[in-house]
Amino acid sequence: xxxxxxxxxxxxxxxxxGPGLSGKTTNLQxxxxxxxxxxxxxxxxxxxxxxxxxxxxxxxVFFSTANGFKVKVKxxxxxxxxxxxxxxxxxxxxxxxxxxxxxxxRGAAPENNAYWKNLQENMKENNLDPAxxxxxxxxxxxxxxxxxxxxxxxxxxxxxxxxxxxxxxxQGVGVLETLFTVLQVAWRSLEARANLSKNIGLTEKEFLxxxxxxxxxxxxxxxxxxxxxGTP
Ligand SMILES: Nc1nc2c(ncn2[C@@H]2O[C@H](COP(=O)(O)OP(=O)(O)O)[C@@H](O)[C@H]2O)c(=O)[nH]1
Ligand SMILES: [Mg+2]
Numbered sequence: 001x002x003x004x005x006x007x008x009x010x011x012x013x014x015x016x017x018g019p020g021l022s023g024k025t026t027n028l029q030x031x032x033x034x035x036x037x038x039x040x041x042x043x044x045x046x047x048x049x050x051x052x053x054x055x056x057x058x059x060x061v062f063f064s065t066a067n068g069f070k071v072k073v074k075x076x077x078x079x080x081x082x083x084x085x086x087x088x089x090x091x092x093x094x095x096x097x098x099x100x101x102x103x104x105x106r107g108a109a110p111e112n113n114a115y116w117k118n119l120q121e122n123m124k125e126n127n128l129d130p131a132x133x134x135x136x137x138x139x140x141x142x143x144x145x146x147x148x149x150x151x152x153x154x155x156x157x158x159x160x161x162x163x164x165x166x167x168x169x170x171q172g173v174g175v176l177e178t179l180f181t182v183l184q185v186a187w188r189s190l191e192a193r194a195n196l197s198k199n200i201g202l203t204e205k206e207f208l209x210x211x212x213x214x215x216x217x218x219x220x221x222x223x224x225x226x227x228x229x230g231t232p
Contacts, residue, residue, distance in 0.1 A: 020080025036214035097186030104139035134185035
């Protein structure tokens with residue numbers, strides 16, 4: 001988090017982490033597509049010829065609060081290839097929340113586990129306390145044969161403390177739900193440390209409502225959340 005009182009500006013950083021080709025770039029593309037041009041920056045993405053992220057992708061989303069504070073949410077992805085570990089570590093610096101994008105096919109489990117370990121190592125290298133930087137897990141590619149069943153996902157959910165969300169990112173399924181959840185847990189962690197609701201007069205509800213005010217949530221789970229008055 002960067003909080004600039006003089007400029008009245010808050011920046012929240014979310015990093016999409018995970019093995020190569022798990023769907024990190026696709027998640028950002030889907031968020032970008034559903035976000036109104038007035039509140040989003042350009043989706044910066046540099047890929048190689050085979051769809052692989054070369055450095056990182058970056059999508060900024062911004063809004064102003066009722067009392068004139070500017071809030072920027074910056075979404076980053078990391079490159080998944082093993083050789084790009086140094087880049088992954090740099091991109092992870094200063095993260096307020098992590099969305100771990102896993103490929104839910106059974107055969108991908110070893111890779112998911114290796115990158116989960118890699119995430120823990122790089123957090124440590126960056127002096128990020130895993131207890132303070134919340135992680136949300138997305139099981140993507142649920143449309144493919146051999147994807148974990150709902151029951152298997154439920155098992156994983158019971159074993160760990162991280163929220164788990166199923167997704168088919170290429171169809172936009174679970175993408176906004178993942179973003180919502182990672183922003184929510186990131187906010188709670190920041191609030192606990194920096195007391196943002198008191199310091200800048202921004203509550204969790206206003207934060208989430210404002211981020212999604214210009215995002216098309218139709219047909220997603222979030223439609224229900226926001227039609228209930230935005231109470232998450
Ligand atoms: N079948 C299927 N393919 C997906 C899904 N999400 C992403 N992909 C594909 O997986 C490949 C890698 O996705 P990409 O977002 O580039 O992965 P990244 O390396 O994590 O950024 C691309 O060909 C995507 O179209 C999904 O939910 N289902
Ligand atoms: Mg990518």
